[in-house]
Amino acid sequence: MVTPTGWATGGLAACTAIVALVTANNAAFWLLAAIVALFVVDAIAGKANLAGVTVARRLPGDLYVGRRGHGSLVARNSARWAAYAIQLGDEDGEAEAIAPSISARGERDCAAVWTFDRRGAGRLGTLRIRSAWPFGLFERHREVDVPAEILVYPPPLGGAERHGGALPGDGDAHDPRPGDGDFAGIRPYVPGDPPRSLHWPTTARIGAPMVVARAGDATEQCVVRVDPAAPDRERELGRACGEVVRAFGRGAVVGLDLPSRSFDARAGDGWRRALLEALAREPA
DSSP states (O other): OBOHHHHHHHHHHHHHHHHHHHHOOHHHHHHHHHHHHHHHHHHHHHHHHHTTEEEEEEOOSOOBBTSOEEEEEEEEEOSSSOEEEEEEEETTTTEEEEEEEEOTTOEEEEEEEEOBSSOEEEEEEEEEEEEOTTTSSBOEEEEEEEEEEEEEBOOOOOOOOOTTSEEEOSSOOOOOOTTSSOEEEEEEOOTTOOGGGBOHHHHHHHTSOEEEEEGGGTTOEEEEEOOTTOSSHHHHHHHHHHHHHHHHHTTOEEEEEOSSOEEEEEOSHHHHHHHHHHHHHSOO
16 A cells, blocks of 8 residues: 555656656656655565564453453564564454564564453454555555454442442451461552552562462452342443452452352452453343
């Protein structure tokens, strides 16, 4: 596809050709020859630039409606020469990235952000590769079919716990304090965690607040209930999703009571994903 720069350069070539023919000026002919050579070099080099480039996606671990999911588009170059100014895109999730250069027979991991406006199961399809290198006269593009199955969770909305929400279990719960119990890992920060529980090296590496979890933290038990009579079904599922996320963030043992089925209270990241998946697949 000819770019605006290409159209402008083409117009200049046409004007130069007219001047050269009318005036028989040698300088005009040399200028016309230079412009034509520019088009030829751009066409040949641009085609070679994209010849070996392919793309794949690395999706975020969790996808929520209306939330930015940070992952990456991975550009690979199988050619024996480097590729430059590669633009990558995933139209299904509105994700875009730029690879300034990709080394010969190398790859480049380019940060990308996905957003989705509907919960539930979905499918991603075509990825797009574009470039206007070297002179910006032509933009070349290629589409690659890279299917992927996704599951988008409801938005994790805020809100105080209430009847129909996260309820205390039958077990003895206590207010865990940092330093109680043995070290049990690192978990995401949730509102209410004391500042002194922050684990600064992990926070700096990930770019999000992370706190130290202790063995004594996982004593709270709760069941998140979804009200079948809630007037706004999607908001109710989002509220339940938020409570599930916050409860697991506190190290709690969490269950889920949906209108369609119930889940016992358990701990662990695998169980967290199972509950979020159930909320994502709950009938509208």
